[in-house]
Each structure stands twice: as C-alpha cells, then as structure tokens.
Amino acid sequence: MDIFSIVGFVVLLVIVARQRSQLARIERELGALRQLIVPTAADGTQGSAEVAGSVAALSPSGREADETMAAGQEEFPRTPVSEDEATEATAGPWAQAATEDVSAVSEPAGANDAKTAETKKPDIETALGTRWAVWVGGVALALGGLFLVRYSIEAGIFGPGVRLAMAAILGVVLTGAGEFIRRTGFKVPIEGAGGAYIPAILTAAGAFTLFGTVYAAHGIYGFIGPSVAFVLLGLVGVATIAAALVHGQALAGIGLLGALATPILISSQSPSPWTLFGYLAVVLAATGFIARIRRWSLLMAAAFTGVGLWIVLYMVEAPMPGFGVLVFINLVVLAVLGLVWLGSEPEARAGFDLVSIAPAIFVAAATLVLFAEPRFADLGGPWSAALVVAAMIGTVAFRPQALPILYGAALATLFAFLKITPLAEASIDLSGYATVDTMPVTVVSDGEMIRIGIVLGLLFLCAGLWSARRHVATSLAQSASWAAWAAAVPLVIAMSLWVTFGDIDRDFAYATVALALLAILAIGGEWIAKAEEPSLTGGPAVSFALAGAGLATVLMLHMAFGSALTTILLGAAAVVPALATRWRSYPVLGWLAVGAVVAVLARIAFDPTIVGAEFLSRTPVFNWLLPGYAVPALAFGFAAWQLARTTNGRPRLAMEAGAALFALLGVAMLVRHAMHGGVIDDGPVTLAEQAIYTLITLGAGAILISIDMRSPSSVLRYGSLIAGVLSALTIVSQHLGILNPLFTDESTGRIPVFNLLFLAYLLPAAAAGALAYYARGKRPKWYSAMLALMGALLAFAYASLSVRRFFKGEFIGLWSGMGQVETYSYSALWLLLGVVLLVVGVRVGSYVLRVASAALIAIAVLKVFLFDMSELEGVLRALSFIGLGAVLIGIGLFYQRLLARAPQRESASGKG
Structure with a gap:
C-alpha cells in the first residue's frame, strides 16, 4: 500500500503539472487576442481604435480581421510544448519565466509597476505552498524509500533481495518522474518559487535512494563485491552530476558529494591508490566538463577541494605513499584546470580565476611532500616534484587566469630548498658576532639536488621573464607576479645550495652563478621595460626584476669576499643605481640605493667591528673601522647628490640620512676604539667617551645646518634638530647626572687644566653655545634657546666642579665633605658667573643667557641666606654678605644705565 501511495502521489504531481501547463497556454492565447482586438488607452478608457475594430469586424472587410485572428492563432499554436517552453524547461529552475501576467497588457504602466513591486515582496503563502512544500516533499520521498526498506526488514515481509529491488525501482521511478515532468513542459509558474523546481527535487530523491540501495547491497547484505559497488556508486554519482545539466547546480552538488564519499563507503582489504585516484580523476574530469558548460564555478571549486582533501588524507594516512600516484593525480588536477575548466574562451575570461586557488593549495602541498619526504629521495621523488612544478608553471603560462597556481609552485619550491639548508636547524649565538652552529640536512645527494635546483631555477627565470614581458602591456598583476x-x-x-653544499666563507663558483643572475635579471628588466606602454616607464614588473638584480649583488658579494670587503663594497654599490638614473627614470633605482643602506646597516648591526673583534687592529684611527664606515658614508653622500639632480624624491632624503648616520657612527666607533685601547666590546661608557660622543653630535648638528643652507633638504633640517635634542638629553642625563664625577667619584686626571672636566664640560659648553649662536635665524627659536641653556649649564658645572677639584684633588666625590672656604668659594663663583652671563647676554642680545644669569644669581642669593648664614663663621660670613650686596647693587646700576640708554637709541633712530 505504501508503494501504491507513493506512485499515486507521483502521478498526481504529473497531472497537476500538466493542467498548469495547459492553463498557462490558454492564458497566453487570450492575452494575444486581447492585444489584437481591444487596445486600451493610457487612462483606462476605450479609445476610437476599439470602435473602429468593432465596425471592421461587422463590415464586409472583416476578412482582414479574420486573417489577423488566424495569424494570431498561428503565432500561438495549440501544440503540447512550444519552442520557448522547451528552452525554458531545459534551463532548469534558475531560468526566468518566459511569460508575464496577461493582465499587465491591459493595465496602465503605473499599475503594472505597482503589481511588479507587489509580486517581489515576500509572500508567506507562496513560500509555504511552493518552495517549502516541494522541499519537504522531496525529503519525504527520499526518507520514505528508506523507511519502506526498514519496515520490510522489521516485518519480515520480503527478503533482502526483494527489498533492495523495490528500493532500486523506487529510485529509478523518482528519477524517471522528474525527467518526465521536465519533458512535459514544467516550469515554475510563480515568481519567487525558483528554488522549488520539482523535477530536480524528484531526481535528487531518486539519486539518494539509488546511493543507499547500492551501499546496502554491499555493506549490509554483501550481495555485491566492493569492485561492483564502487563502480555502481561512481556511475550513480557521475550520472547525477550529468543530470544537473538540465536540473541545476544543486543536483550536481549532490552527485559530487556522493561520488566523493564513495571511496569512504566502500572499503577493501587491499586498497589500491591507483584505483582510488583513477576514479577521482574520472569524477573530477566529468565535473569539470559539466561545470564548464554551465560556468558553475562553485561546483568546480568544490570538486577541486574534494579531490585535494583526498590527496592530503592519502599523504597523511598511507604508511608509504606512492609518489607515482601523487604525480598522476596532481597532473590530472592541472589538466582539468587548464584544459577543461579554463580551456574555453580564454580571452573573454581573462583575469583572476578564484577557482584555481583550491588546486593551487593542494597541488603545492603534495609537491612539497614529494620534495621533502626522505622516503621518496631514492625513488625519484624530488624529480617528480620538479615535473609537477614544471606542469604548474606551464599551466599558468598558457592559462594566465590560473595565477594562484604560480604562487603555489613558487612557495612549494622555496620551502623545499629552504628545508635542506643548515639554517633550518641552525643555532646562532648573537653574543659572538659570527658564531653559527650548523648541521646540514639533506634528503638527496649533493649533485642531484644541485641539478634539480639548476633546472627549476632556469625554469622560473626564463618562464618568468618571458611571461612578465608578455603581459606587461595588458596586466600589471600578471607581469609583476x-x-x-x-x-x-x-x-x-x-x-x-651555497649554504648547504658550498663554502660559506668564500665560494667563487656560486659567486659566478649569482653574478650571472645579476646580469640576467638586469638585462631582463630592461627587456621588459621596452615592452611597456609607454615604454621604459619602470613599472612593477621592471621593479621586481631590478630588485632581484640588487639582491643578486648582495648575494654575490657575500659569496666572493670576506666580511670587511663585503661591507665596503655593499656601501659602494649604492652609487650604481644612483648613476643609472642619468639614463633611466625608473622609480626603483633610487630605492635600490636605499636598499644598499639597509644591507650595510644590517651587516654592521651584526658585526660593528667590520672584520670581527679578533681581527680588528688596535692601531687608532687607521684600522678597518675607517674604510668600513667612511666608504659607505661617502658613497651614500654621492648617491644623494646624484639623486638630487635626477629623481630628487624620497630616496634622496634617505641617502642623505644614511650618509649622515654612517659619518656619525664611524667617528663614534673610532673614538670608542681609541678610548678602550683598540678593543670594541660592550663595556660601560666613560664620561670622557660620552663627552666625545656629545661633541660629535653637536658638530653633526652644525654640519647638517651648514649643508642644508646650501642644499635645502628636509632630512638635513630635521636631522639637525634631532642632533640638537639628542645632545641636550645626553648633557642632562649623562654629563650632569649619571656620569657626573660628583656621583661616580671617577678620576678627573692629574693635569690641572686639561683634564676630564675640561673635556666633559668646558668643551661641550663652548660647542653648545657656538651651535646656539650659529643656529639663530636658521632654526626655530626654541632650538637656539635650548642649546644656549645647555651651554650655560655645562659652564656652571665646569666652574663648580673645578672649584671642588681645587680643594679635593683628583677625586671629587660628594662623600668627601665640604669646608667653609670651599662653601664660600661657590657663592663668590656663582655671583661672578651670573655677572659674566649677564654681560655676554647683553652683548650678543641673548634673552636666554640673561634669564640664565638671573637664575644663577637667584641661586647664589638663596645659598647665602639659607646656607652660608648657618655654615660660615667670622670673616667668611661677612664677606659672603658684603660680596652679595655689592654684586646686586652693581647689577641694579647696570640695568638702570641700560634702560636709560634705550630711549636715547630709539630717539636717535627716529631722527635718523
């Protein structure tokens, strides 16, 4: 009875679909007659044409109307399926309805628009009555078949064979019913119910039933063997995918899912990877052909992903994966992508194909396993991987849309060769400048890996430059990649290969290879530039090629020369791209010069001694530090000068900064080398050494200002400001604070005048004051004021510390105490310094110095009243107050005369 009910339900669906088709055909004929006989006016009233038509129908000349009627009937013949309907039925559920509501013909335009907007609104009745009912009905049919089998098992009505036969018949009937309804002119009659395409849902239910029947025949009852079940399930899956051509992409997804799940459902005691991947190749090819016909990118991506997951599962689970079958399935994937999916209309579909991302990921993973798996080393795995990489490059070369495949091939190759290097298991001790413990890790012999590297390197080099030139005028992304x-x-x-198999210290053979790469990439960049539109503009592809040439230069210098010459030649190499800007205006040339700055900075950060601490001579100045820092500084300065006359962009500013930085670093390193007896280590900085650094920084600020006045540059302008600020911070924190001999009790030297205090305080005070004076009018006022204040503080510190040294000797630490005469001397000194600063401030017109003098005198006043009154006795206390009073009265008289002269100057200038 259940079977009869299901069959009756299917027959009822067929009858209903047939009746709907006939009603729609009658409505179209009535609409055509209405258009021919009763044209309607825009305002809804019948015009004169209706009257004329009626008269013509009653007059003897009414034959013309009859002929017109006959023509209308021929235009809409009463045939079972029209040509338009057949096309629509073939298109499946996503085809648009070929007819519109006939009432829209006789309504005004505004009413028609309103009705269209009304039909587009969500309608619960439509959803319940069309989409949901059909979906639930399809699921019910599929479950009904399964429940029927289950019921027959529990009741023991039929044997297993009969039950399976009945289930198979049900699957065939459902599939046939779907096809029958489609062929009888079925179409979705209601807008918004496109997802309720009954033929596709019936076919899907039939496919599910057939899948379950075959699996039950094998897995539950054992009626058929694994080979037969495997073939039958594959046929059902592929047939379902093929049926999707007329039923839509959703049915294709169901078939693909069943086909990919078949190897999991069918187990074997002796599984064959060739059988598995041969079957997957057939499924992938069939899916590719069907997806290409309908341009179903989602279906194609799902197929590539499913096969890729099978590849990964095989590589993970198989105790000894066969690299031959891996090569086979990867080549099949590339063939389906390049020849099937991308094989039609390549010009019309030019661009980036998202579908190729999935095969790029999985093929690259399999290629990396073939490269790096030690078990494949003696079986030809690396060469097989090289074959797959070549196929990937060929696929992208002739199918540019598959650009992700190129990225996958390149990344797999890079990881494979990086894995064999000692750097993969290297331990680097940064406390020693050149200590690297290495342990080579190789999977094949030296010669074989070198040959594979040569083949793949030439393949990427030649194919890359050729393809970059080929696409440079049409696609920047393609050519740049x-x-x-x-x-x-x-x-x-x-x-x-050099790090793994060559001489890490010096290897001229590999240096020659790097030199060849340098030449090929430089010539290739020029070759690509000539094909640009307009030519010789230096776009992204040219930039990448020339950047590669720059990296080849760095690699070649490291291979061919020792530490010192490498650093020096890297700095000198910055001149080459700067000079090239005389003939080419490629934007990358200036940045190549900047790249040289970065490379040299990286080298000196790793080894600031240039040649290694154990090989550095102890001779002051004339050692490897001088050319190691001076040559790059001069080269960077020349490059900046050249770029200023050609490109004059940001690279020029960077080169100026690099030149100034290396000049300062060079002088600082030479000073440290001399101050530490020719040894460069991480020992603490002394006050004398810090004083030299401060003098260097102040001098650098003056030099930058001077150069900026001749050749204006933002780098020089901001660089001079930074130098001044750093100097001020150093003076406050180091000279007056951390390294002050009052706190460290460091020896100030035995020489009375030219001692540590002279070097650390008086010379920087003079330098800061000179820079403040020189910067007036050239830099902001705060800059000169800050430096003038630093100079005054250093002069005050020098004078005060010199007094203490006079009383205490070489060591002037605070813990040695202070006598009355020394205490009085500070008061007298500070008053004297205040007067001197006042005079100098008036002479040079410095408001900052006058304020500093006032502050110093105020400190002296406070000291006399708060400290001297309690600490001094007798004549010293009297002298202290007498001197203070005399100085203050003298300052008052000085300011009175100064203010009295001001009106005289103003009147004199007014008369003039």
Missing part, C-alpha cells in the same frame, strides 16, 4: 617569482625563486635556490 611573474617577474617577482622569476627573481625570488632562483635567488633562494642559489642561496640554499
């Missing part, structure tokens, strides 16, 4: 990998992959391969 090819050029970038054409430079990066050969360079990484060369570096990996």
Whole structure:
C-alpha cells in the first residue's frame, strides 16, 4: 500500500503539472487576442481604435480581421510544448519565466509597476505552498524509500533481495518522474518559487535512494563485491552530476558529494591508490566538463577541494605513499584546470580565476611532500616534484587566469630548498658576532639536488621573464607576479645550495652563478621595460626584476669576499643605481640605493667591528673601522647628490640620512676604539667617551645646518634638530647626572687644566653655545634657546666642579665633605658667573643667557641666606654678605644705565 501511495502521489504531481501547463497556454492565447482586438488607452478608457475594430469586424472587410485572428492563432499554436517552453524547461529552475501576467497588457504602466513591486515582496503563502512544500516533499520521498526498506526488514515481509529491488525501482521511478515532468513542459509558474523546481527535487530523491540501495547491497547484505559497488556508486554519482545539466547546480552538488564519499563507503582489504585516484580523476574530469558548460564555478571549486582533501588524507594516512600516484593525480588536477575548466574562451575570461586557488593549495602541498619526504629521495621523488612544478608553471603560462597556481609552485619550491639548508636547524649565538652552529640536512645527494635546483631555477627565470614581458602591456598583476617569482625563486635556490653544499666563507663558483643572475635579471628588466606602454616607464614588473638584480649583488658579494670587503663594497654599490638614473627614470633605482643602506646597516648591526673583534687592529684611527664606515658614508653622500639632480624624491632624503648616520657612527666607533685601547666590546661608557660622543653630535648638528643652507633638504633640517635634542638629553642625563664625577667619584686626571672636566664640560659648553649662536635665524627659536641653556649649564658645572677639584684633588666625590672656604668659594663663583652671563647676554642680545644669569644669581642669593648664614663663621660670613650686596647693587646700576640708554637709541633712530 505504501508503494501504491507513493506512485499515486507521483502521478498526481504529473497531472497537476500538466493542467498548469495547459492553463498557462490558454492564458497566453487570450492575452494575444486581447492585444489584437481591444487596445486600451493610457487612462483606462476605450479609445476610437476599439470602435473602429468593432465596425471592421461587422463590415464586409472583416476578412482582414479574420486573417489577423488566424495569424494570431498561428503565432500561438495549440501544440503540447512550444519552442520557448522547451528552452525554458531545459534551463532548469534558475531560468526566468518566459511569460508575464496577461493582465499587465491591459493595465496602465503605473499599475503594472505597482503589481511588479507587489509580486517581489515576500509572500508567506507562496513560500509555504511552493518552495517549502516541494522541499519537504522531496525529503519525504527520499526518507520514505528508506523507511519502506526498514519496515520490510522489521516485518519480515520480503527478503533482502526483494527489498533492495523495490528500493532500486523506487529510485529509478523518482528519477524517471522528474525527467518526465521536465519533458512535459514544467516550469515554475510563480515568481519567487525558483528554488522549488520539482523535477530536480524528484531526481535528487531518486539519486539518494539509488546511493543507499547500492551501499546496502554491499555493506549490509554483501550481495555485491566492493569492485561492483564502487563502480555502481561512481556511475550513480557521475550520472547525477550529468543530470544537473538540465536540473541545476544543486543536483550536481549532490552527485559530487556522493561520488566523493564513495571511496569512504566502500572499503577493501587491499586498497589500491591507483584505483582510488583513477576514479577521482574520472569524477573530477566529468565535473569539470559539466561545470564548464554551465560556468558553475562553485561546483568546480568544490570538486577541486574534494579531490585535494583526498590527496592530503592519502599523504597523511598511507604508511608509504606512492609518489607515482601523487604525480598522476596532481597532473590530472592541472589538466582539468587548464584544459577543461579554463580551456574555453580564454580571452573573454581573462583575469583572476578564484577557482584555481583550491588546486593551487593542494597541488603545492603534495609537491612539497614529494620534495621533502626522505622516503621518496631514492625513488625519484624530488624529480617528480620538479615535473609537477614544471606542469604548474606551464599551466599558468598558457592559462594566465590560473595565477594562484604560480604562487603555489613558487612557495612549494622555496620551502623545499629552504628545508635542506643548515639554517633550518641552525643555532646562532648573537653574543659572538659570527658564531653559527650548523648541521646540514639533506634528503638527496649533493649533485642531484644541485641539478634539480639548476633546472627549476632556469625554469622560473626564463618562464618568468618571458611571461612578465608578455603581459606587461595588458596586466600589471600578471607581469609583476611573474617577474617577482622569476627573481625570488632562483635567488633562494642559489642561496640554499651555497649554504648547504658550498663554502660559506668564500665560494667563487656560486659567486659566478649569482653574478650571472645579476646580469640576467638586469638585462631582463630592461627587456621588459621596452615592452611597456609607454615604454621604459619602470613599472612593477621592471621593479621586481631590478630588485632581484640588487639582491643578486648582495648575494654575490657575500659569496666572493670576506666580511670587511663585503661591507665596503655593499656601501659602494649604492652609487650604481644612483648613476643609472642619468639614463633611466625608473622609480626603483633610487630605492635600490636605499636598499644598499639597509644591507650595510644590517651587516654592521651584526658585526660593528667590520672584520670581527679578533681581527680588528688596535692601531687608532687607521684600522678597518675607517674604510668600513667612511666608504659607505661617502658613497651614500654621492648617491644623494646624484639623486638630487635626477629623481630628487624620497630616496634622496634617505641617502642623505644614511650618509649622515654612517659619518656619525664611524667617528663614534673610532673614538670608542681609541678610548678602550683598540678593543670594541660592550663595556660601560666613560664620561670622557660620552663627552666625545656629545661633541660629535653637536658638530653633526652644525654640519647638517651648514649643508642644508646650501642644499635645502628636509632630512638635513630635521636631522639637525634631532642632533640638537639628542645632545641636550645626553648633557642632562649623562654629563650632569649619571656620569657626573660628583656621583661616580671617577678620576678627573692629574693635569690641572686639561683634564676630564675640561673635556666633559668646558668643551661641550663652548660647542653648545657656538651651535646656539650659529643656529639663530636658521632654526626655530626654541632650538637656539635650548642649546644656549645647555651651554650655560655645562659652564656652571665646569666652574663648580673645578672649584671642588681645587680643594679635593683628583677625586671629587660628594662623600668627601665640604669646608667653609670651599662653601664660600661657590657663592663668590656663582655671583661672578651670573655677572659674566649677564654681560655676554647683553652683548650678543641673548634673552636666554640673561634669564640664565638671573637664575644663577637667584641661586647664589638663596645659598647665602639659607646656607652660608648657618655654615660660615667670622670673616667668611661677612664677606659672603658684603660680596652679595655689592654684586646686586652693581647689577641694579647696570640695568638702570641700560634702560636709560634705550630711549636715547630709539630717539636717535627716529631722527635718523
């Protein structure tokens, strides 16, 4: 009875669909007659044409109307399925309805728009009556078949064979019913019910039933063997995917899911990877052909992802994966992508294909396993991986839309060659400047890996430059990607082979290879630039090629020369791209010079001694530090000068900053070398050494201001400001604070005048004052005021510390106490310094110095009243107050005369 009920339900659906088709055909005929006989006016009233039509129908000339009627009937013949209907039925549930509501013909335009907007609104009745009912009905049919089998099992009505036969018949009937309804002219009659395409849902239910029947016949009852079940399930899956051509993408997804799940459902005692991946190749190819016909990108991406997951599962679970079958399935994936999915209309579909991301990921992962798996080393795994990489490059070369495949091939190659290097298991001790414990990790012989590296390097280099030039005028993304990998992959391969198999100290053979790469990339960049539109503009592809040439230069210098010459030549290399700007205006050239600055900075950060601490001579000044810092500084300065006359952009500013930085670093390193007896270590900085650094920084500020006045530059302007601020911070924190001999009790030297106090306080005071005076009118007022204040503080410190040294000798620590005469001397000194600062401030017109003098005198006044009154006795206390009073009265008289002369000057200037 259940079977009869299901069959009756299907027959009822067919009858209803047939009746709906006939009603729709009658409505179309009536609409056509209405258009021919009763045209309607815009205001809804019948016009004169209706009257004329009626008269013509009653007159003898009414034959013309009859002929028109006959023509209308021929235009809408009463055939079972019209040509338009057949096309619509074939298109499946996503095809648009070929007809509109006939009432829209006789209504005004405004009413028609209102009705259209009304039909687009969500309608619960439509959803319940069309989409949901059909969906639930389809699920019910599929579950009904399963419950029927279950019921027959529990009741023991039929044997297993009969039950499976009945289930198979049900699946075939459902599939046939879906096809029958589709062929009889079924279409979705209601707008918004496109997802309730009954033929597709019936076909899907039939496919589910057939899948379950075959699996039960094998897995539950054992009626058929694994081979037969495997083939039958595959046929059901592929047939379901093929049926999607007329039923839609959703049915194709169901078939694909069943086809991909088949190997999991069917187990074997002796599984064959060739059978598995041969079957997956067929499924992938069939899906690719169907997806290409309908341009179903989601279906194609799902197929690639499913096969890719099978590849990963095989590599993880198989005790000994066969690299031959891995090569096979990866080549199949690339063939389906390049020849099937992207094989049609390549020009019309030019651009970036998102579907190729999935195969790029999985093929790259399998290639990396073939490269790096030690078990494959003696079986030809690396060469097989090289074959897959070549196929990936070929796929992208002739199908540019599959650009992700290029990225996958490049990354797999990079990781494979980086994995064999000692850097993969290196331990670097940064406390020693060149201590690296390495342990080479190789998976194949030296010669074989070198040959593979040469082949892949040449492949990326040649294919990359050729493709970059080919696409440079049409696609920046394509050309830039090819050029970038054409430079990066050969360079990484060369570096990996050199570090693994070459002489890390000096290897001229690998240096020759790097030199060849330098020449090829430089010539290739120029070759690509000539194909640009307009030519020789230096776009992204040219920039990547020339950047690769710059990296090849760095690699070549490291391979061919020792530490010192490498640093010096790297600095000198900045001149080459700067000079090239005389003939080419490529934007990358200036940045290549900046790259040289970065490379040299990295080297000196790793080894500031240039040649290594144990090889550095102890001779002051004339050692490797001088050329190691001076040559790069001069080269960077020349490059900045050249760039200022050609490109004059940000690279020029960076080169100016690099030149100034290396000049300061060079002088500082030479000073430290001399101050520490020719040894560069991480020992504490002394006050004398810090004084030299402060003098260097102040001098650098003056030099930057001077150069900026001749050749204005924001780098020089801000660099001079930074130098002044750093000097002020150093003076306050180091000279007056941390390294002050009052707190450290450091020896000030045995020489009376030219001692540590002279070097650390008086000379910086004079330098800060001179810079403040020189910067007036050239830098902001706060800058000169700050430096003038630093000079005054240093002069005050020098005078005060010199008094203490006079009384205490070489060591002047605070804990040695203070006598009455020394206490009085400070008061007299500070008053004297206040007067001197006042006079100098008036002479040079410095408001800051006058304020400093006032502050110093105020400190002296406070000291006399608060300290001297209690600490001094006898004549010293009297002299202290007498001297203070005399100085204050003298300052008052001085200011009175100064203020009295001011009106005289103003009147004199007014008369003039």
